[in-house]
Amino acid sequence: MPENGTSATGPKDTTARAAGSAAAPQLRKAVVVGGNRIPFARTGGAYTKSSNQDMLTAALDGLIARFGLQDERIGEVAAGAVLKHSRDFNLTREAVLGSALSAETPAYDLQQACATGLETVLGLANKIKLGQIDSAIAGGVDSASDAPIAVSEGLREILLDLNRAKTLPQRLQVLSRLRPKDLAPDAPNTGEPRTGLSMGEHQALTTAQWKITREAQDELAYNSHRNLAAAYDAGFFDELLTPYRGLSKDSNLRPDTTLEKLAGLKPVFGKNLGAEATMTAGNSTPLTDGASTVLLASEDWADAHDLPKLATVLDGEAAAVDFVHGKDGLLMAPAFAVPRLLARHGLGFEDIDFFEIHEAFAGTVLSTLAAWEDEEFCRTRLGLDGALGSVDRAKLNVNGSSLAAGHPFAATGGRIVASLAKMLHAKGQVDGRPARGLISICAAGGQGVVAILEAH
C-alpha cells in the first residue's frame, strides 16, 4: 500500500510517519481492562433530571465497583462532554471527587465533538505507552436533556456592561438598552457554525452523493437493533453496564422493530434536495443522554491488581475534511483516517475481525463503505492504486451500534472501546495472530478519529 504522501487533489500530508513507528520497542503496551457505562436514554426520558456530572460519576462508580478501585489513585482520568455548561469547566475532576476513587486522582476534560470518547482513550493509552502513567480511566458523557442554554448576545453584553457600571445612573443607562428580543434564550443546536446546516442535512447531501438507498439504510438500522437486542439477551452487557435511574437497557433499543416498520417512517432530512429523501428517525440516531468509561492500564499494573487484560490499544489516527467548501461530506473524515492507519501497520480489511463503525446515521456508515469500494474515490482522494476494499458485513457492528443504542455524543467512544475489547478477548487468536478490531467515529467539524485494538 503506498504512503499517502501527496494525493492528486489533497493537501500535502504532513502526518505520515515511518511504518511501524507506533510499535517502537521502547513503548509499553496499553491494555483495556474493561469498561462501564450507564444505559443510554433517549433525551427527555429517564435521565431528564441528571446532569453530565451525575451521569459521569455514576459510570465511574460502576467501573470502580466492578474492578475494586475504591480509594485507588488512578494515573489520570480524562473525559469530556460535547454539550457542556460553562460551570462544568472541570467536569471530569468534579466527577472523580464525587466518586469512590482516591481524591488524589488527577483528571482533565477533553472535547473533540463525537470523537471525544475515543480521543480520551487514545491520549491516555499514549501516556501509558510512554510510561508517564500506569493506569487511566477514559470516558465521556452527554446530556441533551440537561443541555446548557445561553442568554442572547444582546443580553450578555448588557449584563457584562452592567457589571462594569459604577454608579446608579450608569446602571440605569445600561439597562435602558434592554429590548424584549434580548430575553429570548440562545438554545444549543447541532448545526455547523460555518454552513448553518444541521448534521442530518449535511449527511443527507453525502447520502445522496453516494446514492445510498432507503432500503440499505433501513436494513442497517434493523441489524443494529437486532444485534444489540441479541447481545443483551446473551448477557453481553452484564459486565459492561451498570443500571441507572431505573434503566437497565438502552431506552432507544427496539428489539421488535421490523424492516416494514422502519420503511413506514417519514423522511426527516434531505427533503429539499430534489432527490428522494431517504433519512428517517429510524435510520438516524436520536438525541441521547448517557455516560461511559474505560479502564486502561499498563500490563504490569493490571497484573499487580489481578485485573483482566482484554485488548491492547494498538494505534489511532485522526483526519479532517474540507466540508465547508463541499469538497467532502461533513462526516466522511474516517474514510481518510482508516486507510492511513491501516497503511501504517501494513494491514488490510482482511486483517480486521471486527469493524465498529459508529452509526451517526445509517447513511454515514454506508457512504463510508461505498467510498472505500469506489475505485475513483480511493485513487483520487485517498491516493491509493485502487479501491480500498469491501467490509465484510458479517463483521460490522456485530453487537449493535448507535442506531439502536443511541448516541450521547462524547460517550459513544467509550461504549465502543469497552464492547470491542470484550469481543476481541473472547475471540482471542485468529490464524495465529491476535484478533483485531477497527473503530471509526465521525465527528462534527468534518473530523474523524479511528483506532485499532488487538486481543491481548
Added chain:
Amino acid sequence: MTDKYTQFVNRGLGKDIAKKLGLSQPVVLRRHRPGQPLVQGPVLVQGAGSGADELAATLLSWNLDVRRHAVPREKLGAIILVLDEAARPEDLEKPVLSAAASLRDLAANARVVTVSRAAAGTTDPATAAARQGVDGLLRSLAKELRAGATGNGILLADGARTTSPSALGALRFFLSGRSAFVDGQFLTVSSEAGHLPADAEKPLAGKVAVVTGAARGIGAAIARTLYRDGATVVVVDIPAAGDHLAKVANEVHGTALQLDISREDAGQRIIDHAVERHGGLDILIHNAGITRDKLLANMDQGRWSSVIAVNIAAQLRINEALLASEHFRNSPRIVSVASTSGIAGNRGQTNYAASKGGVMGMVRATAPLLAAHGGSINAVAPGFIETEMTDRIPFATREVARRLNSLQQGGQPGDVAEAIAFLASDAAGGISGEVLRVCGQNLVGA
C-alpha cells in the same frame, strides 16, 4: 433504626405511660460495635464439674469478670449454666435453681447461655431425658427474660468439650451484641474443628467472601458485616440491580459481579471472579431469594418455578460447582439464608416455604461433603426483619408481626448478618449442618 414504638417507650413521657398502662416495653437492643466489651458486667458460671471449671478458667483468661457464686444484688452481664454432666433429670435441679436466684440481678441486655450435651448422643433414657429437658427449660426461660436479655444454648456432641473451639466461639457469639436478635436458640457443636480468631475484631481477616443478593436489604448488611470483620467481599446480584450493587461494592471496598445466580454457569462465574480478582474463595453466602406469594389454590407455574429456581435450585447448582472446585478446599464455609416460613409455614408462601425448607435439607446433607475439606455449611433462618420488603406489609399486620416474639420488636438486617458472619468464621468450624434462627424467639414455629 429501632421502630417508632420502641423509641417512644424508651424515652421520658413515653416510658412512664407505657409502664402505667402495662404496655409492652421493647428495649433498644445491645448490638455489636467494634471495640465494645464482649459482655456488660460480671459473668456468673453455674454448674459443678470439670466442664464448668474449665470454662470458667477460659473466661477468666479472656479478662472477663467471672463469678462462681452469685454476689447478692450485683448486676450481672450474663449467667452461664453448665449442665454437660447431667445424667438424670434430677441433676438439673441444683444448678438451675442456683441460677434462678440470680435472674432478677440480670442487667438489661444480659445473656443466659446453657452449655449441655446433645440428646441424640446417648442411648440411655434417663440421660436423654436430662439432656432434652434442657431444651424445654431454655426455651421457656428465654420467654421469661426481660429488657433485651436473651437465652440461648450450646449443645455439645459427645466428645466435644465445653472449651472446644466452636463451643467457645458460640459462647462468645451468644454473649456478645452480635446475637442481639437471637433468642431461645441452640447451636450444636459437633466436632473439635475450628479455631478462635487471632484478632476478635477481625475474625474474617484474609478471607474472600461472596454474598449473593447483595444489592440491598439483608444482603447488603451481610456484605458490610463481613467487610467489618475483615473479609474481602465480592457482591453479587442480578444485572438489573447493578446500581445498588455498585454502591454496596464501593462501600465495602469489594468488587461487584452482576450475575443472575439461576444461570447454569453461575457457580463457575463466581469461582472465576473470586479466584482471578482476589486469589481464592473461602466463604459463600447464599442470600439471594425472591418471593412470589399466592395461595396454593391460585398458584401458577411461573410463581412456583421461579421461586424454586432462584431460592434453592440455584444454590444446589452453585454448591455442586464449589464442591467440585480445587479452589474451595481450604476450610470452606457456606451459609444459606433460610426462613422461619420454611420451619413453621406461612399462609400464601407454599412455594417460598418449600424452597426455604429445601435450603435446610440441603444444608444438612451437604455438611458431610464439606467436612472432608475442614469445611462447614449452615443456614440462618430470619424471622421478622425490618427491611424494604417488610416495610410494604400493611401497618396493622406489620405491627402485630414485629411484636410476636420474646423481644417484642423486629430484627435489623444487621442481626441476620451477624449470625451469618459468625457461622462463616473459623470460630464456628465445629458447627455444621445447623439452622440458626434469628427471630427474637418468634412465637411462630417453635
